[in-house]
Amino acid sequence: MTTPHQPAPHHPTPEAPQVAVRGEARLxxxxxxxxxxxxxxxxxxxxxxxLADLTRRNTHTLDLVKTYGEAVEKLETGAFSITPEPSKHGRGERVRAYQGTVHLTVELADFTALGELTTRLADLDLTRVDGPWWALRPDSPAYAEARRTAVTEAVHRARAYATALGTTLTALLELSDTDLAAPPGLTGGTMRMAFAAETAEAPPALDLEPQRQTVTAEVMARFTMAPPKL
Incomplete structure (x- = not known):
């Protein structure tokens, strides 16, 4: 005796029709x-x-950044190098000069201090400043808000389909987060600047306008509906 085929879990049937929708958000x-x-x-x-000169300059730079206190959330030292520059003329391993560099990364949440600090750093001898790169924190509430908005959009879209069929949604079968991202960034558009200045007087602070960040979210959702009367 053949056993009637049983539908797989969540398999759509005329008695339990389904609707699959996508919900999107862009903030x-x-x-x-x-x-x-x-x-x-x-x-x-x-x-x-x-090397001694580089050490002195690096210490002075770190001390300057630290004067901004809580406005600076993170100060990190990256790569360090001291590189010999060989002589262009003559033979052998003659070195004409040595080039030393230290790379620092500074992260601020106080944008009022950002312009002043950037200008003061750029005014130091043999110092280059690149940035700023605007970003959101990894735990920013904006990500959760984007998810909520995407889910709400998915429910509204599914309900609109059900209404068009003269029926209603009955249950949520599946909800999956297909994409959630903030712009790269050092994220969301980048503005870069480079400075190399040696002046006697401190220059006026730069007026830096924060760049808006784009947060996107996308979900896929499946619902069951009450059987419509077609």
Whole structure:
């Protein structure tokens, strides 16, 4: 005796029709943090003297950043290098100069201090500043808000289909998060600047306008409906 085929779980049938929809959200929000990259350099004909000069410049730069207190959320030292520059003329391993660099990353949440600090850093001798790169924190509420908006959109869309058929939704079968991302960023558009200045007087602080960040979310949802009367 053949056993009648039983539908797989959640398999749509005339008695339990389903609707599958996509919910999407796209939010424009203010950035929460800004990062700048600082490259401190030194150059000289003596290796030890160049290293000592680089150490002095790096210490001065770190001390300057630390004067901004709680406005600076993160200060990290990256790559360090001291590189010999061989002589262009003559043979052998003659070195004409040494080039030293230290890379720093500074993260701020106080955008009022950002412009002033960026300008003061750029005014230091042999110092380069790149940035700012605007971003959201990994745990930003904007991500949760985007998810909620996407889910709400999915429910509204599914309900609209059910209404068009003269019926109603009865149950949620599946909800999956297909995509959630913030722009890369050092995320969401990037503005870069490079400075190399040596002036006697402190320059006026830069007026830096925070760049809005785009947060997107996408979900897939499946619902069952009461059988429509077609």
């Amino acid at each position: 424009e929000v203010d950035p929460e943090i800004a990062r700048i990259a600082v490259t401190v350099s030194a150059r000289g004909t003596d290796r030890a003297a160049t």
